Amino acid sequence: MPLLEVKDLRKSYGDLEVVRGVNLSLEAGECHGLLGPNGAGKTTTLRLCLGLAEPDAGEISLLGLPVPKAAREARIRLGVLPQLDNLDPDFTVFENLLVYGRYFGQADAVTRGRIPELLEFAGLTNRANSKIQTLSGGMKRRLSLARALINDPDLIFLDEPTTGLDPQARHLIWERLKQLLNRGKTILLTTHFMDEAERLCRRLSIMDHGRIISTGSPRELISRHIEPEVLEVYGEDVAGWAAEHGDKLAMRAEHTGETVFCYTSRAEPLIATLQNRPGLRYLHRPANLEDVFLKLTGRDLRD
């Protein structure tokens, strides 16, 4: 049975339909990524699944229980890492975990037994008595993740777990999330970082304008939607080169400013035309998830 099953979910705010018929199914043990630009409807979908907002239409089953009807009961076995940290600033690291355990109706003895392991997991063992204000952004994020595990949940929602963190902090979080997956936890993750999605997710759903526009493993998505090789060409005269060669030889070419992205299954003929063009630089690489994402959601800025 899927740990989370969403059917034809819809939600409008005023005239704006933010979620427009989302279908989603999470198998036990998988990390499923919800990938989309800002405003795609990812966070609203999570809120609906948590029972914090009422859908206009559709069905949600979370950990076998109907949401929003039995959302509270379902949350007993759920962990949530919110997009913005909301650790309790009036408490120390240790107290944050202890008090959060109480919200689950969990006996203090059980929580106290779990805290040392969680602090170790978060790399905060020697910060147990620190105030929240003294923690770095990365530490806060790790503590939030530890807090999401206080009830030893079966399913974990992670809303943009590494947004705003430096590379070191991001890698550490990814390492921890992999540990959780190895322990058999199921994760639903929203992100707009392709590398994060590629590293962690077994399956991805790309979401835009309130709809899921494609679902599959990272490799499937790449082979389904995009040519295997990419040649990025930069330089002042790139437009002239593209008109002469790029647009003709590539299967698909996208122009943005002084860069042309040429998508192709064979880059050699394109590279050959660049040999006598000292004004142009190029990068030849395999296609990746970001190319898929940009193809499906467009290159226009979202806010």
Place this chain on the structure above:
Amino acid sequence: MRAKDFRPPALSLRFAHVWRRNFLVWRKLAIPSMLGNLADPMLYMLGLGYGLGALVGKVGGLPYITFLAAGTVCYSTMNTATFEALYSAFSRMHVQRTWDAIMNAPINLDDVVLAEAVWAASKSFLSGCAILIIIWVLGLSHSPLTLWIVPLAFLVGLTFACLGLVMNAVSPSYDFFLYYFTLLITPMVLLCGVFFPTDQLPGVLQAVSAVLPLTHAVQLARPLVVGVAPAAPAFHVLVLLGYAAVAFYVALVLTRRRLLS
């Protein structure tokens, strides 16, 4: 507004977890907080009670400081609950997003709002007790009836906590609370018989005064301090409870609209 926001309150004992969270934070700053609870009303009571009392003599058949002491119990418990339900609850709801964190756990908004109301009333209870001790220490009353001040402080706190939570639910920022103080709290302090008997007021203002909740609190507290049973105690208690119940429901509906859309 959606129909769903108007559903009846779904309350449970889980509110106690949230209450306990607030208590734990308070405990860290208990001494400065208690001193704050005491200092302000004590200065009013001593300053006005002795200073003004020397000029006005007896008021309502009582030494002015005794008259004022009963009013101070009510006004101070009102203030404590109001500040807690406005500034502190707003911090937890809007600024720190503590409520969001709690609602990701298996606790629903209705229980969070209940916890805030009961918590603010608990702080009023403490502040009422503190003033009662001053009343005893200053020898303003020796009647065992003053012990009724203890539950009364909780009730008055609950009433004003619920009223404050209505404001909390609709405020975009802290600045907004000034309107509440200007339009509700200040008239309450000046028209409800805290500093002088309401029969000094012109008829129109007396009519306004009669419907304000603080009036009913004062009409319970003053006889208790004097050591006589209040007239129609059930009526005044019901008025306060009525304000609390209606305000709680309105606060809940508005908070649902704000946070659960």
